[in-house]
Amino acid sequence: MTGLLTETDGLPVAVENPAASSPVLLVCEHASRRLPEKMGMLGLSPEALSSHIAWDPGALAVSQLLMKSLDAALIYQRFSRLVYDCNRPPEAEAAMPAVSEVFEIPGNAAISAAARGERTEALYVPFRDTLSGFISMRKAGGRPPVLVTMHSFTPVYHGKQRDVEVGILHDTDKRLADCMLAAAEKTKRYDIRRNEPYGPADGVTHTLIEHGLKTGLLNVMIEIRNDLVSDEIGQRVMADYLTGLLGESLASLSQ
Numbered sequence: 001m002t003g004l005l006t007e008t009d010g011l012p013v014a015v016e017n018p019a020a021s022s023p024v025l026l027v028c029e030h031a032s033r034r035l036p037e038k039m040g041m042l043g044l045s046p047e048a049l050s051s052h053i054a055w056d057p058g059a060l061a062v063s064q065l066l067m068k069s070l071d072a073a074l075i076y077q078r079f080s081r082l083v084y085d086c087n088r089p090p091e092a093e094a095a096m097p098a099v100s101e102v103f104e105i106p107g108n109a110a111i112s113a114a115a116r117g118e119r120t121e122a123l124y125v126p127f128r129d130t131l132s133g134f135i136s137m138r139k140a141g142g143r144p145p146v147l148v149t150m151h152s153f154t155p156v157y158h159g160k161q162r163d164v165e166v167g168i169l170h171d172t173d174k175r176l177a178d179c180m181l182a183a184a185e186k187t188k189r190y191d192i193r194r195n196e197p198y199g200p201a202d203g204v205t206h207t208l209i210e211h212g213l214k215t216g217l218l219n220v221m222i223e224i225r226n227d228l229v230s231d232e233i234g235q236r237v238m239a240d241y242l243t244g245l246l247g248e249s250l251a252s253l254s255q
Contacts, residue, residue: 004122025145043106058229065239167223179249
């Protein structure tokens with residue numbers, strides 16, 4: 001390999017269960033806290049690099065459980081969002097943040113245009129192309145996927161407690177989100193809210209726009225409070241719940 005990633009680093013994108021029978025395509029942009037070998041530690045402590053600023057804890061584990069229960073495909077980024085946040089376009093400052101919540105990121109301060117370009121080519125472009133290529137392949141085969149992006153969020157942000165437990169997020173296409181919120185209302189098992197703790201105004205719907213809205217796919221973003229999926233039991237409970245929620249919602253949309 002050349003550029004940012006080494007042979008030891010391996011590929012930037014992982015694809016699991018590509019021949020899945022379900023239309024659901026799970027996407028996890030913030031699956032990993034791993035840093036490419038050449039990036040060192042970005043000037044951060046091990047504690048900071050294990051925290052939510054570096055990845056979405058529990059998101060990949062829940063995604064992999066959903067992949068199995070739904071027989072869905074899964075595409076995820078193998079490196080930390082601190083190097084490049086694949087849910088942001090290259091021109092966005094948040095794609096390579098100099099500050100994340102209360103943490104300054106020395107390795108991201110005053111990045112040169114060349115360095116930004118190198119990160120974009122190494123991480124964002126392969127992720128974008130893998131996702132768009134998979135969608136095009138499925139559509140060409142008469143099986144348009146349903147785009148479901150998976151995230152987690154911290155219970156306390158800038159010192160404020162967040163009560164919402166699961167966020168169902170959407171941009172201008174709210175078809176799947178509406179069905180999921182209606183299904184969730186029947187049980188009230190979790191505190192589930194629309195476009196919380198983030199929404200389109202926060203710039204978090206890039207993947208939905210690029211790969212859902214622009215291609216006409218059903219799409220939704222799921223945000224899980226990470227204390228609910230901090231261990232295997234919590235991850236399985238959440239995955240079971242979301243399996244039912246997605247299944248019921250897709251069934252209602254197909255009627």
